[in-house]
Amino acid sequence: MSRAILEVEALDAWYGAARILTDLSFELRSGEVLALLGRNGAGKTTTLRAVVGLVARRRGRIRIADREVAGLPPYRVARLGIGFVPEDRRIFSGLTVQENLEVGRQPPRAGVPVWSPERLFGLFPALAGLRHRPAGRISGGEQQMLAIARTLMGNPAVLLLDEPAEGLAPRVVDHLAETLRGLKGEGLALLLSEQNLAFAGVVADRVCILEQGRVLHHGTMAALLADPTPAHDHLAL
Amino acid sequence: MSMAHLVVQLLSGLAAGSVLFLIASGLSIIFGVTRIVNFAHGSFTMLGAYLTIDLIGRLPDGGFGFWAAVGLAALVAGGLGVLLERLVLRRLYRSPELFPLLATFGVVLIVQDAALALWGPEDLLGPRAPGLTGTVLVLGLRFPVYDLFLIALGPVVLGLLRLVFHGTGWGTRVRAATEDPEMAAALGIDQHRLFTGVLFLGSALAGLGGALQVPREAITLQMDMATVIEAFVVVVIGGMGSLGGAFVAALLIGVLQAFGILAFPRIALVLVFLVMAVVLMLRPNGLFGRAEPAAGSHQALSQGSFAPPGPLARLVGGIALGLLALVPLAANDYSLIVLTEIFILALFAASLHFLLAVGGMVSFGHAAFFGLGAYGAALAVTGLDAAMLPALALAPLAAGLGAALVGALCVRLGGVYLAMLTLAFAQILWSIVFQWSSVTGGDNGLLGIWPEPWASGRAAYYWLTLVLCAGAMLGLRRLVAAPFGYALRASRDSALRAAAVGLPVDRLRWLAFALAGALAGLAGGLQAFAKGSVFPALLAVPTSVDGLVMVLLGGLEALSGPLVGAAVFHGLETEAMRGTGHWRLLLGAVILAMVLVCPSGLSGVVGRVAARLTGSARRP
Numbered sequence: 078m079s080r081a082i083l084e085v086e087a088l089d090a091w092y093g094a095a096r097i098l099t100d101l102s103f104e105l106r107s108g109e110v111l112a113l114l115g116r117n118g119a120g121k122t123t124t125l126r127a128v129v130g131l132v133a134r135r136r137g138r139i140r141i142a143d144r145e146v147a148g149l150p151p152y153r154v155a156r157l158g159i160g161f162v163p164e165d166r167r168i169f170s171g172l173t174v175q176e177n178l179e180v181g182r183q184p185p186r187a188g189v190p191v192w193s194p195e196r197l198f199g200l201f202p203a204l205a206g207l208r209h210r211p212a213g214r215i216s217g218g219e220q221q222m223l224a225i226a227r228t229l230m231g232n233p234a235v236l237l238l239d240e241p242a243e244g245l246a247p248r249v250v251d252h253l254a255e256t257l258r259g260l261k262g263e264g265l266a267l268l269l270s271e272q273n274l275a276f277a278g279v280v281a282d283r284v285c286i287l288e289q290g291r292v293l294h295h296g297t298m299a300a301l302l303a304d305p306t307p308a309h310d311h312l313a314l
Numbered sequence: 315m316s317m318a319h320l321v322v323q324l325l326s327g328l329a330a331g332s333v334l335f336l337i338a339s340g341l342s343i344i345f346g347v348t349r350i351v352n353f354a355h356g357s358f359t360m361l362g363a364y365l366t367i368d369l370i371g372r373l374p375d376g377g378f379g380f381w382a383a384v385g386l387a388a389l390v391a392g393g394l395g396v397l398l399e400r401l402v403l404r405r406l407y408r409s410p411e412l413f414p415l416l417a418t419f420g421v422v423l424i425v426q427d428a429a430l431a432l433w434g435p436e437d438l439l440g441p442r443a444p445g446l447t448g449t450v451l452v453l454g455l456r457f458p459v460y461d462l463f464l465i466a467l468g469p470v471v472l473g474l475l476r477l478v479f480h481g482t483g484w485g486t487r488v489r490a491a492t493e494d495p496e497m498a499a500a501l502g503i504d505q506h507r508l509f510t511g512v513l514f515l516g517s518a519l520a521g522l523g524g525a526l527q528v529p530r531e532a533i534t535l536q537m538d539m540a541t542v543i544e545a546f547v548v549v550v551i552g553g554m555g556s557l558g559g560a561f562v563a564a565l566l567i568g569v570l571q572a573f574g575i576l577a578f579p580r581i582a583l584v585l586v587f588l589v590m591a592v593v594l595m596l597r598p599n600g601l602f603g604r605a606e607p608a609a610g611s612h613q614a615l616s617q618g619s620f621a622p623p624g625p626l627a628r629l630v631g632g633i634a635l636g637l638l639a640l641v642p643l644a645a646n647d648y649s650l651i652v653l654t655e656i657f658i659l660a661l662f663a664a665s666l667h668f669l670l671a672v673g674g675m676v677s678f679g680h681a682a683f684f685g686l687g688a689y690g691a692a693l694a695v696t697g698l699d700a701a702m703l704p705a706l707a708l709a710p711l712a713a714g715l716g717a718a719l720v721g722a723l724c725v726r727l728g729g730v731y732l733a734m735l736t737l738a739f740a741q742i743l744w745s746i747v748f749q750w751s752s753v754t755g756g757d758n759g760l761l762g763i764w765p766e767p768w769a770s771g772r773a774a775y776y777w778l779t780l781v782l783c784a785g786a787m788l789g790l791r792r793l794v795a796a797p798f799g800y801a802l803r804a805s806r807d808s809a810l811r812a813a814a815v816g817l818p819v820d821r822l823r824w825l826a827f828a829l830a831g832a833l834a835g836l837a838g839g840l841q842a843f844a845k846g847s848v849f850p851a852l853l854a855v856p857t858s859v860d861g862l863v864m865v866l867l868g869g870l871e872a873l874s875g876p877l878v879g880a881a882v883f884h885g886l887e888t889e890a891m892r893g894t895g896h897w898r899l900l901l902g903a904v905i906l907a908m909v910l911v912c913p914s915g916l917s918g919v920v921g922r923v924a925a926r927l928t929g930s931a932r933r934p
Binding site: 169228 | 483486487489490493494496497498499500501502503504505
């Protein structure tokens with residue numbers, strides 16, 4: 078088995094004086110999808126933001142391909158191959174679709190897929206016809222695809238997705254799941270924050286269930302689907 | 315006036331507007347990305363002009379020398395902008411809006427002293443632009459070719475800037491980082507490097523604008539503040555972040571000035587500000603601006619809750635007040651004069667502190683109300699033959715009314731807009747006082763404003779000042795802990811939530827603004843009688859900045875801060891004036907040190923030291 082591309086060890090994080098994460102550890106290999114499941118406020122988003130370096134106060138070790146990144150500013154973390162797609166998408170609404178993609182562009186990286194706008198328009202055909210449209214004037218589903226495509230322009234080795242299926246129409250969700258499985262097939266590591274077990278069940282290989290900033294359950298998705306007791310105990314199902 | 319004259323005047327206005335656009339576009343670009351109004355922008359324009367004249371003298375004569383000087387001046391200005399970003403702005407992106415404003419103003423002061431030392435106090439005249447010295451006939455009147463060149467340059471620069479921001483990867487990244495810096499960082503964009511580049515571009519434009527002024531007008535040491543205020547007006551009228559808007563607004567202001575000087579030569583500047591006020595009332599985001607994203611990334615200036623003093627503090631305060639009341643029995647006249655001045659400054663600072671820390675409103679023109687009070691009292695004496703007490707009563711009244719008027723226009727705007735609008739109004743008032751010499755005495759001021767006989771002794775006037783200042787400051791202190799103070803603080807901490815629970819936010823802010831103005835006016839009235847005279851400098855920008863420095867020196871989080879700040883400031887000023895001729899250099903350095911190193915002020919330092927001594931320091 079290959080070495081982990083992302084290792085998180087004993088991660089603590091705070092917002093102001095409030096402790097959000099406690100002693101969180103997990104690891105992720107290339108071509109693998111890990112889902113962080115938990116209720117609202119369990120610490121899923123904070124985990125992703127802490128990995129990217131967007132949480133000011135954190136402690137613990139975060140390694141990307143054996144390189145310690147815990148103290149680095151977000152732009153350095155991103156350049157080491159961590160791509161982050163936030164829950165609220167945060168596309169640049171004043172820029173066109175094409176310009177949004179250009180903003181995400183980073184040099185090619187050895188060992189991971191290299192993306193170009195043309196390739197991404199192939200992956201998300203809906204965006205191809207919108208490339209000169211201001212991104213503030215496309216639909217929510219299109220914005221979600223754009224947010225993912227924009228992050229892929231950085232040629233990440235690890236993709237962090239914060240509740241990507243939230244608020245999308247069922248048909249769009251299906252397409253998204255298929256796309257994410259495709260990315261996994263290309264060797265990307267995916268870290269997914271989800272409240273929706275159905276969506277995570279289709280995409281993820283392994284799961285961490287979080288509650289109050291701690292890992293309560295760690296296992297394979299197959300096992301969880303076979304015996305969903307932990308999910309019933311800790312998720313609002 | 316003939317049609318031909320009007321056309322020439324119009325063209326002349328367009329040429330001036332073109333240069334103004336270069337400068338304003340730089341300011342707009344920098345503000346768009348950093349959310350900082352860079353006062354030093356005007357200093358870069360001034361330096362650009364001085365450097366051009368300087369370099370032309372060192373380079374070979376002729377076309378090459380001139381244009382190389384212009385280009386070099388712009389590059390140096392850009393380089394200084396980079397230095398400013400690296401050394402100062404970078405540390406202040408998240409701090410309260412007041413800090414970068416003050417810090418860049420500190421840079422203005424330092425550059426002023428440096429320019430004075432390098433190039434002397436006299437206005438400098440540069441050569442005309444080689445190759446563009448001729449004139450053309452416009453409807454039979456001569457018009458300089460150079461001005462036509464400037465008129466053409468404006469649209470060219472606008473086009474180039476559009477190309478940079480919409481046609482290059484760098485420009486696209488700048489726009490992205492402007493919209494959402496955090497997301498840009500998460501995509502691997504090094505925001506600091508981007509900002510350094512933006513500061514270079516913007517400051518180089520400022521320097522270029524200054525350099526291109528050289529063939530047109532005399533270069534003076536006053537052009538820095540005049541330029542940055544005018545450029546800011548342009549940016550506000552055009553709409554923040556809209557280069558096209560800045561272009562239109564710059565031409566509008568240029569033309570307005572050109573005709574304004576013909577029609578009302580003395581109040582051309584006032585005309586400009588009136589246009590801005592009207593535009594802001596009709597279109598708060600400017601002609602072409604879009605609604606700003608709600609709150610920026612700036613922290614609040616103060617979250618202080620200003621609890622009422624405990625018994626110990628009351629006791630200490632009471633004893634201190636008692637001791638101060640006894641001072642005239644022992645002290646000499648000089649100490650009494652100094653202490654009287656400190657009380658007056660403290661009241662001025664306290665009124666500003668109330669506005670800043672309790673009201674959450676940053677004013678850069680608070681001296682306007684200090685001056686209104688002073689002139690109100692002085693005019694009551696010289697014009698109406700009023701006695702001292704009625705004149706003193708008129709001071710806060712006049713200032714309060716003025717503040718109510720200005721506040722009605724300003725308070726619904728937040729942050730840096732409020733700061734710059736108050737600055738603009740203070741400038742209007744200053745130019746009225748300065749120009750209307752038949753009433754105000756102009757630059758000569760009004761003299762012979764002495765107290766009535768019963769209060770004319772040093773001790774008597776000392777007591778009068780002590781009673782009024784201490785009374786006003788204690789009253790302010792009570793007010794902060796009264797329902798009005800609570801409501802005001804609620805509005806400061808979250809205007810939205812305060813409005814949602816039914817607080818009339820705008821009215822509260824307006825009342826606070828008027829009250830702060832009235833108290834500053836009382837201080838101004840006392841100042842008039844203490845000095846026996848009033849001068850336009852009382853309401854000029856430096857006086858407003860003095861007030862801000864006092865408040866910051868004392869610290870924002872303590873209601874006693876203004877008193878401490880006023881005392882320290884007064885001592886510093888007296889010593890520096892005596893010791894060196896470089897008061898501005900020193901003040902600028904003090905401001906920078908305060909903002910960058912010790913933003914919590916002296917009371918903050920004392921508080922930290924005290925906490926450490928008593929062992930109650932909380933570990934971070």
